[in-house]
Amino acid sequence: MTVHxxxxxxxxxxxxxxxxxxxxxLDAVLSPEWEDRYHSFDDRWSxxxxxxxxxxxxxxEYSIVFSSAGAYVRGFDHESPMSPYAEDGPxxxxxxxxxxxxxxxxxxxxxxxxDGMPLVTTCMWRETGDDGWKAGTIDFPDEATxxxxxxxxxxxxxxxxSPEAFQRWAEDYYEVTVDxxxxxxxxxxxxxxxxxxxxxxxxxxxxxxxxxxxxxxYPMS
Numbered sequence: 001m002t003v004h005x006x007x008x009x010x011x012x013x014x015x016x017x018x019x020x021x022x023x024x025x026l027d028a029v030l031s032p033e034w035e036d037r038y039h040s041f042d043d044r045w046s047x048x049x050x051x052x053x054x055x056x057x058x059x060x061e062y063s064i065v066f067s068s069a070g071a072y073v074r075g076f077d078h079e080s081p082m083s084p085y086a087e088d089g090p091x092x093x094x095x096x097x098x099x100x101x102x103x104x105x106x107x108x109x110x111x112x113x114x115d116g117m118p119l120v121t122t123c124m125w126r127e128t129g130d131d132g133w134k135a136g137t138i139d140f141p142d143e144a145t146x147x148x149x150x151x152x153x154x155x156x157x158x159x160x161x162s163p164e165a166f167q168r169w170a171e172d173y174y175e176v177t178v179d180x181x182x183x184x185x186x187x188x189x190x191x192x193x194x195x196x197x198x199x200x201x202x203x204x205x206x207x208x209x210x211x212x213x214x215x216x217x218y219p220m221s
Contacts, residue, residue: 043217077150
């Protein structure tokens with residue numbers, strides 16, 4: 001699976017945004033320490049933008065910027081043969097066709113290293129009026145594996161958005177039992193309650209998460 005396959009499976013922008021927000025809430029409950037979380041969401045990344053992000057602690061990450069213009073997705077798989085460090089720059093085609101409205105994100109310091117190198121092996125975008133997600137025209141490396149740009153493993157929870165998929169992933173990642181009904185509750189965008197928090201993590205209460213959940217922009221009871 002490459003970025004083109006992922007692009008065909010992503011939902012509308014509003015649905016993706018809500019899904020990312022829900023995953024960030026679940027991670028906030030399962031991992032109260034922000035530094036240890038896999039998924040995050042900043043509802044007010046700027047005055048006009050919100051951002052979903054993933055960081056796995058091993059060098060892989062993604063960012064999704066949501067704005068009135070649409071949504072921009074960039075991912076970085078540090079072991080990909082398409083790493084910008086392999087070619088001293090982004091792989092040809094990954095960023096070349098990004099529309100002007102999203103070009104500022106290509107050079108966004110938060111998405112680059114200390115020398116200004118864009119940390120990207122895979123990229124997608126969708127403008128507000130588009131009927132689907134788009135990605136650049138790319139010749140993948142000859143020695144490519146089944147996941148040459150990292151899109152498969154970076155975005156698998158955006159492709160399979162079922163509560164069951166998240167439960168399986170979270171139990172493996174956090175090494176705890178994850179209550180499926182609580183996941184379903186949050187994936188349905190229902191207000192976060194004391195009962196749901198307790199079902200997911202008995203060591204905290206809802207009041208411990210108010211600041212985080214407010215930043216995410218998710219409703220609370």
